[in-house]
Structure formats: structure tokens, C-alpha cells
Amino acid sequence: NAGVTQTPKFQVLKTGQSMTLQCAQDMNHNSMYWYRQDPGMGLRLIYYSASEGTTDKGEVPNGYNVSRLNKREFSLRLESAAPSQTSVYFCASRALSGAMGTGELFFGEGSRLTVL
Amino acid sequence: AQSVTQLGSHVSVSEGALVLLRCNYSSSVPPYLFWYVQYPNQGLQLLLKYTSAATLVKGINGFEAEFKKSETSFHLTKPSAHMSDAAEYFCAVSLSGAGSYQLTFGKGTKLSVIP
Numbered sequence: 161n162a163g164v165t166q167t168p169k170f171q172v173l174k175t176g177q178s179m180t181l182q183c184a185q186d187m188n189h190n191s192m193y194w195y196r197q198d199p200g201m202g203l204r205l206i207y208y209s210a211s212e213g214t215t216d217k218g219e220v221p222n223g224y225n226v227s228r229l230n231k232r233e234f235s236l237r238l239e240s241a242a243p244s245q246t247s248v249y250f251c252a253s254r255a256l257s258g259a260m261g262t263g264e265l266f267f268g269e270g271s272r273l274t275v276l
Numbered sequence: 277a278q279s280v281t282q283l284g285s286h287v288s289v290s291e292g293a294l295v296l297l298r299c300n301y302s303s304s305v306p307p308y309l310f311w312y313v314q315y316p317n318q319g320l321q322l323l324l325k326y327t328s329a330a331t332l333v334k335g336i337n338g339f340e341a342e343f344k345k346s347e348t349s350f351h352l353t354k355p356s357a358h359m360s361d362a363a364e365y366f367c368a369v370s371l372s373g374a375g376s377y378q379l380t381f382g383k384g385t386k387l388s389v390i391p
Contacts, residue, residue: 164319191377200285202366202383203320210377218378250319256377262308262327262370265379267319 162186166251166268173241173275181236181271183251191254192234193218193265194226196247203250209234210256241275248272278303278369282382290390295339295354297385299367302348309350310368310379311341320366326350337361362389 164185173179185192190211195203195218205218209228223245225237234253238245252265283298301307308327312320324335331343337360341352350367367382 193379195381200383203381205378205380208377216377252320254379262325264310264322264325265312265320265368267321269319270317 164251164253164266164268166249166271168271169269170272171274173238173273175242175275177241178237178239179241179273180238181249181251181273182233183235183268184233185251185253185266186232187253187255187266188231189253189255189266190231191256191263192228193252193254194224194234194236195250195252196220197250197270198247206236206249238273241273243275246273246275278307278371278378278380280367280369280380280382282365282367282385284385285383286386286388288388288390289357291359292356295352295357295361295387297352297365297367297387299341299350299352299382300348301350301367301369303369303371305371308370309341309343310370311335311339311350311352312366312368312381314364314366314384316363323352323365357387357389359389359391362387 167182193208194206207226209215212231249271251268255263279302281300310325311323326343334340364386
């Protein structure tokens with residue numbers, strides 16, 4: 161059982177380049193998330209998708225776009241990378257029962273992005 | 277909006293000593309609370325969660341946490357630290373109802389265990 165799979169695990173970009181981080185989950189979860197983790201900042205929510213066909217901004221959405229391709233897949237795109245986007249990115253999925261917030265997040269192993 | 281404050285970005289304990297990691301939350305409605313652990317170069321794993329069924333919650337690896345509404349706290353404890361507990365720990369809060377889709381994390385506490 162793979163859980164949440166992210167690709168690539170490592171990427172180095174030059175300022176202004178674009179790239180897409182891919183995420184797929186095999187747990188039949190409705191909700192999917194993208195977080196970034198920076199030292200001393202914890203995890204900050206970039207975007208989330210409560211269900212297939214919907215996406216919403218989180219705390220730090222500027223400079224990013226997302227696509228919920230289907231129930232399994234949720235991608236994060238950097239259109240014009242900046243050094244401030246150097247971070248570790250985590251995809252996560254979550255099962256929610258109605259509007260209850262009791263379900264936990266299941267995380268991928270992370271994608272380390274460096275923007276020069 | 278909900279928020280979480282973790283007191284102490286670094287905590288050091290001796291092997292065999294009590295582990296106490298502090299978490300305080302702010303929420304206008306009853307929250308759901310979570311503790312996650314992150315080992316180096318890995319994703320986050322759930323340790324335990326509070327979903328209003330019982331105020332004392334037991335998790336994996338001997339950890340437990342107690343929800344105290346009067347203190348708006350959800351501190352994580354373990355009676356005896358093991359070297360394998362060295363990791364970073366994150367407290368997180370979620371809400372019921374309209375705010376339930378977002379999980380908000382604290383900034384984390386890195387636990388070091390001294391042999």
C-alpha cells in the first residue's frame with residue numbers, strides 16, 4: 161500500500177523556471193493538500209482540494225497554482241520560480257466524514273526544491 | 277480562525293527522563309487536536325489525536341496527551357524517553373463544521389535525547 165506518493169523527491173531550478181510537483185494517493189480520500197515546510201516556520205498550507213473538482217487557497221498561495229486532476233491526483237505548479245520558494249513541499253490526503261474535522265492527514269515523503 | 281502555539285523550539289531530555297512537549301491552541305469553537313512526529317528526511321506521521329471522545333489520549337510509541345479546555349492546552353508526554361524518540365514534533369488543530377477542511381500546524385519542537 162503506497163499511501164501518498166510525491167514526485168520528484170529532489171529538484172534544482174533556476175529563477176524564472178517553471179515546474180510541477182505531482183502527488184497521488186491510493187486511499188480513496190476526498191481531500192488533498194499541499195504544504196511547504198521551512199525551518200522554524202512549521203508547515204504552512206499552500207492550497208487544498210476538499211473534493212474532486214474544487215480547490216481553495218491556503219495561507220501562502222502566491223506564486224503557486226494547483227490542479228485536482230481526478231480523485232487520486234493533485235499537482236502543484238510553480239510558474240516562475242523564485243529563491244523564496246526554496247523549501248520542502250509535502251502533499252497530504254485526508255478522509256473527511258461530512259464536515260467533521262476528525263480525520264488525520266496522511267503525508268508523502270516530501271519534495272526538496274532549491275531555486276537558485 | 278484557529279491557531280496553535282508550541283512552547284520551545286528545542287527540548288533536550290536525558291534518556292529515561294520524562295518528555296513534555298507543550299501545545300496551546302486558540303479556537304472559537306471546540307477543536308480537534310493532533311500530534312505528529314517527523315523523523316529526519318521523512319514525512320509526518322500521526323502520533324495521536326483528540327476528537328472529543330476522551331480527554332486523555334494514548335498514541336503510538338508510549339506517547340499520550342491530555343486535552344485541557346480550561347487551559348486551552350494539549351501537551352504531549354512520555355514517561356521515559358528513548359533515543360529513538362529524537363525527532364521533530366508538531367501540534368495541529370482542526371475545526372468542526374465549515375472550518376474542518378484545514379489543519380493548522382504549530383512551528384514544531386525538536387526533541388533531542390541525550391544518552
